[in-house]
Amino acid sequence: MTAAPTATAATRGTTRPSRVHAEFMQIWEEGYVSNHISFENMHTPGLFVVAGDALRDSDGALDRERIRRYVDATMASHPAFRVRLQRSFLGLTPPAWVPDDRFDLDRHLVFWDEVLDFETADLRKLSGVDDVVMPLRHPLWRVRITELTNGAVTVGITMHHASMDGLSGMRLFSSTSQPSADAETGSPVDPFAGVRPARGWQLPILAIAQWWRGAGSPRAAWSAYRAKPFLRRVRRVAARLTLPLRYGRGGERAREQALPPRHSAYRKMDAGAAGRRARDLGATLSDLQVAAIIGAWDGEDRVVRLRFPVSFHSTAERGVRNHVRDMEVFGDADADFTKTIESVHRQVEERDDSKPYPPVPGRPIGYSTLLPWVSRPRYFCGAEILDMAPFPASLGRDDLAAAGIMYRGQLFIGANMPIDQDVEATTGRIYELMTGLPDTGRPSPA
Incomplete structure (x- = not known):
């Protein structure tokens, strides 16, 4: 569900954006961020092997700056890769995806300094899924670039299942890869320029407004509300309220047993x-x-x-x-x-x-x-x-x-x-x- 940008009162004497954005999670997506084990487990890797020549400069070295500009202009300029998790005040609504107003590409793009032999390399290491756990306070994706001894390059992409499933993930990568080697990628943009993230206290207000607009009439709104048992709603709110106490339950020992x-x-x-x-x-x-x-x-x-x-x-x-x-x-x-x-x-x-x-x-x-x-072939930074x-x-x-x-x-x-x-x-x-x-x-x- 997406809450359309909503006008709010701008702070007097500042240029603070006057619109907020929040995209509410589906109920079943909450389970993927409900505790530290589920959150880490749903780091989902994929590995692409690309032709290396197109990624090198005239000296034959990997052109890291060019790759960085490409990721910045494609993935980092796509709205789905610029949102982070925001939990709701008092757990009254599901969490929402909101723009990361402290986005830093360096958190999401990693270059492996060692040249590896693909025949013996650990595929999960190449994908980057076994790197540090991604922080919840920033967008949930990471790209790892690794040179291979045969001249090719691997692009490891780790994304989180809370933000997409397999089908939507492949559609997303289609939109951020190229249909040809020389396809234009444009310049990096902030897809949320002029928009600020909804705060926790704003999420219940946005959710009510969205629900009311979607219902179309008071009768339909009441019918939609009654469709879900009241006690189930209460249990969900209680679970969200107690989440800070339960999120890290069991610590590292529980993690080792579950993962x-x-x-x-x-x-x-x-x-x-x-x-x-x-x-x-x-x-x-x-x-x-x-x-x-x-x-x-x-x-x-x-x-x-x-x-x-x-x-x-x-x-x-x-x-x-x-x-x-x-x-x-x-x-x-x-x-x-x-x-x-x-x-x-x-x-x-x-x-x-x-x-x-x-x-x-x-x-x-x-x-x-x-x-x-x-x-048909797809391309990453011309490769x-x-x-x-x-x-x-x-x-x-x-x-x-x-x-x-x-x-x-x-x-x-x-x-x-x-x-x-x-x-x-x-x-x-x-x-x-x-x-x-x-x-x-x-x-x-x-």
Whole structure:
């Protein structure tokens, strides 16, 4: 929900902006910032490998200043990358995204001084997700630039799931990357020039005004208010009021238990060939990926279940950042692969989105998501994006979670597993089940 900029009394004798801005979070997004564990866990990484030549100066050195100007003119000039979290006075409303009036690009752009070998580099280190936890008082994103020994450059982008889901995140990156190497990016701008952040005490006023405008009439407003149980509203306000006492509960010990070390791997395959394999087996590409994750599972429990996102994004609500609902599907890791695909496809097709999804059997192991991106090349600061390694916003204790992104005719699959599990072998097995071909190992973009 977005509160339109609202006129307020300007401070006499100053040039302080007279308009305020607040974009209220959805109720389910609050959970991602409800405690220190959830907040850190929802740092979501992605890794792009780009051609390095276009990012170098005449001496062959990485042109850091040019990259900085590009990030400033694209990401840092986009409204979604310039807002921070603001909590409401007395917890009367959900938190809101408001402009960061102390924005500093240096908080969000990091250059790695060491040149790394992509064949052996830690993918999560390259993505920057294991850097320091992002501060809540500033926009929740970070870019890490790393040179590779093969001449390519990695662009690690960590964003927070509270500010976007997978689909809205890919749309956002499309709007801040280039369609061609020489596309103009313009000059850096402050998207909130002349606008100031709403303060905590202003959020209830803005929320009431927005609710009243949206209702259209007193009767409709009263009906909308009664649609949500009063006690539920009271519990939410109480939870927000006690948040400072609960946010860091358990400290570092609780964090270590909830967020054990993870590592990641990725594979690249022909998206068209994988799609044909899925159709030949009577399913969708997403079904194929889910079935492959189940079939690649190597744990003792053989009947397992995966969370699977159902998107409710629509053209009528383009401003909604997070609009997915998780369902669960299950399968037997020892079953014939074609049977597993049939079962997964049937479970997805027979779901009823108007009701809570029913529980399913099996041990919960993790998460699967698949996203389309673009079919043509995209560019970062004039450098073509060659490969990408997507990683899911999985829970800290998930045993196996994978994300797929389709880009330029290729399907990239990235997976997370606990550090004591063989993520390379498991991701390779996912590749084999999705392609019907032997594993080719980690891609080597040049």
